[in-house]
Amino acid sequence: MANLKKQSFRTRDEEEVAGYAELLDVIYKHYAVIPLNENYIKQLHKIMLRNVSKDISHCGEYKKISNAVAAFDSSGREIGIVFKTATPFDTPRLMENLVRWTTYAFEQKLLHPLLIIGVFIVHFFAIHPFQDGNGRLSRALLLLKSGYSYVPYSSIESIIEASKSAYYAALKNTQKNIWDGEVDYEPWLLFFLMTLQKQKMHLLEKVDFRKTRRKYICYLTKRANGL
Numbered sequence: 231m232a233n234l235k236k237q238s239f240r241t242r243d244e245e246e247v248a249g250y251a252e253l254l255d256v257i258y259k260h261y262a263v264i265p266l267n268e269n270y271i272k273q274l275h276k277i278m279l280r281n282v283s284k285d286i287s288h289c290g291e292y293k294k295i296s297n298a299v300a301a302f303d304s305s306g307r308e309i310g311i312v313f314k315t316a317t318p319f320d321t322p323r324l325m326e327n328l329v330r331w332t333t334y335a336f337e338q339k340l341l342h343p344l345l346i347i348g349v350f351i352v353h354f355f356a357i358h359p360f361q362d363g364n365g366r367l368s369r370a371l372l373l374l375k376s377g378y379s380y381v382p383y384s385s386i387e388s389i390i391e392a393s394k395s396a397y398y399a400a401l402k403n404t405q406k407n408i409w410d411g412e413v414d415y416e417p418w419l420l421f422f423l424m425t426l427q428k429q430k431m432h433l434l435e436k437v438d439f440r441k442t443r444r445k446y447i448c449y450l451t452k453r454a455n456g457l
Contacts, residue, residue, distance in 0.1 A: 315358035
């Protein structure tokens with residue numbers, strides 16, 4: 231990602247990776263002072279997609295057409311609709327309500343921070359406020375703001391990518407009644423918390439590997455120096 235330059239983009243994947251890298255860089259450096267409000271959410275979305283030529287016209291703006299969430303197989307072929315999202319007409323109102331509730335829940339400590347974040351994410355997905363990039367945008371900021379500072383060092387995206395079937399099933403089971411006021415949050419929250427646990431374990435494995443490698447290098451250096 232560090233070596234990608236705008237003039238070197240050959241595919242949409244490269245454009246998306248570069249934009250996502252810029253987004254993460256902004257969040258990691260400034261998450262402590264980025265407030266949770268609609269304006270900043272739109273600004274972060276604009277940063278994420280501003281290199282993607284296909285999305286230039288709508289980056290940083292709420293959707294203008296419906297965008298149901300579809301599941302795809304490993305070849306990129308659509309295999310079905312997971313759930314229908316909010317209409318473009320309802321999106322601004324629902325986003326205002328979601329941001330207001332999330333801010334209030336953090337301030338009043340209504341729930342554990344991870345549960346608040348999990349609820350925010352599943353409702354954000356259900357609204358799907360932007361035409362594209364909703365999943366990538368929804369995850370890192372609130373975790374960092376809640377004190378989970380290890381997030382930049384272990385990829386949650388790779389864990390979700392490796393568990394796509396369980397990911398879609400958890401979303402679908404929680405979101406099927408999300409507009410009726412009788413939401414079963416358990417399927418999504420269990421998946422979300424287990425994903426965070428896997429993320430943390432992956433990071434611990436990285437740390438242990440680096441420690442072991444460092445000790446081995448020190449041992450070889452001492453042997454080479456005759457110590």
